[in-house]
Amino acid sequence: MLPGSTNVYLCPNCSKSILQWTLASANGIGAKYFSDGRVKAPYFPETLRITRCGDCGTIFWLDRESIVDEFEDDDFREEDARKSAHYQEYGIWAEELDKEGWVKAIQEKVYRNPKEEVYLRKKLLWCLNDLFLVSYGILETVNSTLYLENASNLIKVLEDNSQKDLLLMAELHRNLGDFESCLEVLDQVTEPDLLPLAFAIFKKCNLKESKVFELS
Numbered sequence: 730m731l732p733g734s735t736n737v738y739l740c741p742n743c744s745k746s747i748l749q750w751t752l753a754s755a756n757g758i759g760a761k762y763f764s765d766g767r768v769k770a771p772y773f774p775e776t777l778r779i780t781r782c783g784d785c786g787t788i789f790w791l792d793r794e795s796i797v798d799e800f801e802d803d804d805f806r807e808e809d810a811r812k813s814a815h816y817q818e819y820g821i822w823a824e825e826l827d828k829e830g831w832v833k834a835i836q837e838k839v840y841r842n843p844k845e846e847v848y849l850r851k852k853l854l855w856c857l858n859d860l861f862l863v864s865y866g867i868l869e870t871v872n873s874t875l876y877l878e879n880a881s882n883l884i885k886v887l888e889d890n891s892q893k894d895l896l897l898m899a900e901l902h903r904n905l906g907d908f909e910s911c912l913e914v915l916d917q918v919t920e921p922d923l924l925p926l927a928f929a930i931f932k933k934c935n936l937k938e939s940k941v942f943e944l945s
């Protein structure tokens with residue numbers, strides 16, 4: 730995992746400098762795959778697309794066009810070393826939203842198009858599924874009102890013309906206990922790369938199991 734440049738953004742509300750690292754290279758060693766499409770890869774952290782200002786709490790998108798400055802982690806280049814020292818003193822590192830952050834972003838309709846709504850709802854789904862998995866099912870997040878509301882709304886905004894979205898749609902129907910709809914949607918998944926996951930979901934569906942699972 731090799732670090733790339735650091736991008737600087739400004740909070741649209743309080744103008745605080747928000748820093749976001751980038752990666753020059755990464756690898757998928759040790760990655761874990763889950764039925765909800767999530768990939769947990771320790772050496773391939775995902776670059777953030779949205780964050781919450783650590784000072785005023787405003788949630789905003791980290792768009793490429795909003796980058797106001799950037800610097801490399803290079804002490805031998807005077808300009809970079811100066812910027813790095815300045816921003817590390819006056820800026821805050823962007824952090825990934827937590828459960829409350831995803832919920833707030835959805836409630837405040839921070840999304841600007843259906844694709845961004847899908848992104849936020851998928852992130853909330855993954856967050857709740859992760860809480861369920863890491864607690865060995867003790868935290869029954871997957872039966873909460875929040876989970877059920879998010880899953881059914883995510884089905885509504887997913888486009889059924891993408892094979893990946895179809896697979897997620899099938900998984901969500903299974904999560905909601907609608908096994909018949911799950912099988913119907915699975916039937917439309919034909920992309921060879923997706924068939925192993927489709928088959929794993931199919932098997933769970935036949936067993937009438939609705940919970941998220943890790944792929945072996």
Ligand SMILES: [Zn+2]
Pocket residue numbers: 740741742743744745782783784785786787
């Ligand atoms: Zn702010």
